[in-house]
Amino acid sequence: MVAGVSKNNISVTLRVWRQAGPGKPGGFVDYPAKNVNSNMSILELLDVVNDELTLKGEEPIAFAHDCREGICGTCSLMIDGKPHGPNQGVASCQTYMRSFEDGAVIVIEPFRAAPFPIVKDLVSDRSAFDRIQQAGGFITVRTGAAPDANSIPVPKADAELAMDAAACIGCGACVAACKNRSAVLFVAAKVSHLGLMPQGQPERDSRVLAMVNTADELGFGSCTNQGECSAACPKLISHDFIVRLNRDYLSASFRSAFCAHAAGSHAD
C-alpha cells in the first residue's frame, strides 16, 4: 500500500463502522491494508484507504480530524474498544501503526452515546459539550473591564492544579469510554479549572449547578466511580476532579437552600 522508507511494514485489516447518515442503519466493513509503514498514524492510514476507495469509485470513510497533533480534540476513533486506541494519554491522531501487530484486525468505531448522535461513518456530533459550556463554563468579564492581571494573585499550586484540569481538549473520550456515557469528567474539568481560580469564585455555585444540570438534561449518564474516563482521556485528566465536582455541586445545593439570598435573587 504505502511503500514508505521504514523497514518494518505491516499488513492489517481495518474493520470500520460505516453508516450513511444520522439514524441510518450501519455496519462493519473490512478494508485490508497491506504493506503499511508502521510510522504512519492511524489517521494517515485512513487517508490512504480513502484515496484508494475514491479511485475505486466508493465513498471514502468519513472521520473527524484536524490538528493531527493531539490538541484540537476533533479526532474521535474508538479503536478496538478503547477511545483513541491502545496507548495511554494520546489522541487518535497520535496513535501510530507500530502499536499494532502484523496481521491485526483493527476495529474502528465512532464515539457512541445518545447525546453524541452519529453524523456519518466515524463522525459523531459532540455539540452537546458546547451547550454545557454555554450553560456556565465561563467567568463573566466584560471586555475591557478587567483589573490589572497582577492584582489577582493565584497561589502557584492552585494555578498548576487548575491547569491540569484545563488541559481538557473536549474530545469526548471520557463519555465514549464510560459505560454510563457520563460527561462528568468533562464537566468536572471545566468546573475545577474555573473553581480553583480566585476569579472564578463569584460564579462558582451557579456554574456547577448549571453545568451539571445541563449535562443531565442533555441525556448524559451518571458517574459510577470506575475511572474509565480518566484512563481513556488523552490528557489523563484525574478522576479526582470528579470528586471535586461532587463536593462543589453538593455544597452549592446546600448553600442555595440554607444561605440567605438578597431580595429579588433566587436560589440558582
Place this chain on the structure above:
Amino acid sequence: MAKLDSRIPPGPLAEKWRRHKAEIKLVNPANKRKYEVIVVGAGLAGSSAAATLGELGYKVRCFVFHDSPRRAHSIAAQGGINAAKNYQNDGDSVYRLFYDTVKGGDYRSREANVHRLAEVSVNIIDQCAAQGVPFAREYGGLLANRSFGGAQVSRTFYARGQTGQQLLLGAYSALSRTVGQGLVQLHAQEEMCDLVVIGGQAKGIITRNLVTGKVSRWAADAVILATGGYGNVFNLSTYARGSNATAIWRAYKRGACFANPCYTQIHPTCIPVSGDYQSKLTLMSESLRNDGRIWVPKRKEDCKKDPATIAEEDRDYYLERIYPSFGNLAPRDISSRAAKRVCDEGRGVGDSGLGVYLDFSDAIKRLGEDTVRERYGNLFDIYHEITNENAYRTPMRIYPAVHYTMGGLWVDYNLMSNLPGLFVLGEANFSDHGANRLGASALMQGLADGYFVVPYTVGDYLASQKPGSRPSTDAPEFKQAEDNVTSIITRLLGAKGTHPVSHFHKRLGHIMWQYCGMARTREGLETALKEIPKLREEFWATVKVPGSADTLNQSLEVAGRVADFLELGELMCRDALTREESCGCHFREEYQHPDGECKRDDANFAHVAAWEYQGAGTDPLRNVEPLVYEAIKMSMRNYK
C-alpha cells in the same frame, strides 16, 4: 484600481490610537441591536470579536467550519503571548515591544498598527487573567514570564506548552457565554464559500452547511473574517489539516486586495518528513535550541552513518560556526535557511536526506539526564511518540516546516479591507508582522484585533450605515453569489476524473516548497508560475470527488479548498517574483549579502504589495501602499 487608504490617524505615534478612539463615531446603544454583524472563524480573533460585539449589543452571527469553536487552530500554539507589562522590571515598555516587532518583521509592517498592538498587549493579559486563563505563576502568586526569540527582555506569558489552547478556551468561554445569553448565534459546521458585495460594500456571505450540504445566504451590515492563515498551500505544514484560505480567497475574488502573499514563515525545529503518506508536520518548541546543539556531518559520506560513530572533528556545528554570538539561538528564518543550505549541499541526515541533528548529548553530560528531562521531557516524549526514537540516546532529527503566513487580506488602520464593511482580523490580515513574525506574537495579534480593535472600528463603520439598511437576501447579488458557490460544487462533483484531491495537493505542495519555500529565485518562481496553472488545469480535468453535495462529504470540502490553494499558490509566486529583494522570510537568492543574509531594498520595496483580482485569466493588479516610518529608522537586521 483599488484605493488603498491606510487611514493612519494623524499625530505622534504613541497618541494615534488614543486619539483615534476618542474621535471615531459611536453607535447609539438602542441602535446597536438593529445592526447585524457576521463573524467568520472562531479562533482567538474570531471568538474574541464575536463575544465582544455581542456583549456590546450588536446582533452577531458567528460561523465556523469546525464542529465547535474550540477546535480552531489557535489552540495549537505552544510557546506564549507577548505583552509589554514589564512585570520583570527588566526595562520592557510598549515602545520596546513595538520596536522588536517592527525589527523582527524586517521593516515591512505598518508602524502605526504595530504600535497599537504593543499598546493593547497589556490589556490582553488583564482580560485573559480575569477570564481564568491558568497562566504560569511565581510562588507569590503573581504572573511568571519567559524570554523568547528576537527580544532581550522576558515578556512572554505562558500556560505550560499550551498557551494557545488556554487563551482560545478563554475566548471560547467568553463566546459561549454570549451564545448562552442569546447575544451571539453560533453556526457550527457552516463554511463560508463566498462574500456578497452590494454597491461596493460587503453585505453578506454564502455558506455551505457541511453536514446537510445546504447552501444559505446571510445578510449583514458588516462582515468580519478571522479565518486564519493559508500555509496549507504547501500541503505539509504545522497547520491543522482543515486550515484553509477559502474565505479570504473568495473575498479576494470579490475585490478585497491580498497583501504580501509571499511572506511565509518557516519554523526551523520540526520533525522531518518520514514518508509520502505524511499529512502533517509537528513542531518541536524552539526552546529546545537553548540546550541542544545543531549539526550535520562535515562529509557527505558520513550522512547515513550512525551519528554516535561520527567523531567530534567530523561534525559541523554550522549555526555556531556561522553565527558565533547567537549560535543555535539564531532567529527562525536564519536558522531555517542555514539548515536548507547544508541539506542542499548533500549533508542532510535521515532517510530522506532532509534533516539536521539536534543533539543533547553535551547538555546531558553537562546537566545530567534528569535536568534535561525536567526541562524538555514532554518534547522528548512527543519526538519518541512520532519517530519511535529515544532522543536521550541518539540526536533528534529536525527540519524546517511552514508554520505561519504573514501575508493576508489588505486592511487599513481600522482593520477594514478596501471593500468597506469587510473587516479582517488575526492571521487572515497582513498588517502587524511584516516579513517575519516573532515568536509569541500571533496570539497577541489575534486577541488584540478581536477584543480591543475591531469592536471600536466596526462601530465607526456602522455609524455611517443607516440602521435597517441591510439588504434583503433576495437581492440579485446574493443569488449570483449563491449560484457561484453551487456551480463550483457541481463542477467539482461533475469532474469524473482519475485522481483523488490529495494527489493535486501534494503536487502543489512540492512546487511551492521547491520554488516558493525558504529560498526563492527568479528562475524557480518563473518555473512555478508555469507549472501551477498547468496543475490547475489538470486538477479540473482529472480530479475525482466522490459522493454527493447533500451530506457530509469531506472530499468535497477538501476539493474546494485545494482548488483555491491552486490559485493562491500562483499569486504567492507572483508576489515573490515581483518583490525583487530579500526581507525577513522572503529570501531571494539573487539579493543577499556576502554572508548569506537578506539584502533589503528599501528604496524600491519599502511598501506593501496588495494584489487586486482582475477576473479569471487576467493577471492581477499589483497595488502599492508605501510604508512610512515616522518613529524609527530602518536599519539592517543583525543577529551576529
Place this chain on the structure above:
Amino acid sequence: MSLIGNLFCSTVGRKFLMAVTGLILVGFVIGHLVGNLQIFGHPDSINGYAQFLHSLGPLLWITRIGLLIAAVIHIWAAIALTRTNAQARGAQHYGVNRWIRAPFASRYMRLTGFVVLAFLAYHLAQFTLGYASSATFKGHLPEYTMASDFHIFGFPAVEKGHAVDDVYSMVFYGFQNPIISIFYILAVGLLTVHLLHGFQSVFHSFGWYSASWAPALRAVTIIFCIGFFFGNAAMPAAILSGWLKPAQGTNVAAQPRTALNQSP
C-alpha cells in the same frame, strides 16, 4: 432547582443519596454482624440481645422504618440511574467492548445488589417474619430462660430467669441446613464484593476522596471487607461443619434439627 430537586433529580444528587443510604445500610450490616457474632458466646448473649432489641419498642420500629426508607431510596436511585444510563448509551452498542481499568467489583454492582436484595427478602422472611421454615422460627420454639443477667455496655438489660425467644436455637437450626448456609455464605460474599466498590464510592460521591489518600482508603476498605466476610461466614461455617456445638439449655441442644424434621 431546589436542594430536594437537586438531590433527587440530578445524577450527582442521586449518587449522593445512594452514598448516604449506602452508608446507613453499611452501619446496619456492621451492627447486625456484631450482634450475630454473639452466637459464639453463651446463649444468654444473643438471646438477651434479641430481647433487648425487642424491648426498645417504638425505637426499634423507628430504626426499622428508617432502614427500610434507606433501602428503598438506595434501590430507587440505583434503578433510576441505571435507566438514565441505559438511555445515555443509546440503541447502538459498540462492536468491541472492553474495560480499561474499572475495578472488578465495580463492574457487577447491579448484579451483586440484586442478589443481595433477593437474599435479604429470604433472610427477613426466615429470621424476622418467620414465613420460611416456620417450624424453627423463634416465635414457634419454646422460650429460653436466661441463665444470668444480660448487660449492654454495663447497663442491665435483661434479668436472669427471664423467659425470652430462643434466637440462638433458631440460628442453629437455620444454619444446620446446608442449602441455607451455603446461600448465606454466597450472599455475604456478594455483599462483600458490593461493599468493596460501594464503600470507596461513598467517598467519591460525597466529594471526600483524593488520590493522595486513595491507597489508605483502599487498604481500609479491603481490611474491612475481609473482616466483614469472614465474620459473617464464620457463623454458618462453624455451625454447618459441626465445629460449634449447641450450648446446653437451648431448644436446639435438646432436640437436634434432624430429630425436628422427623417429628410429625
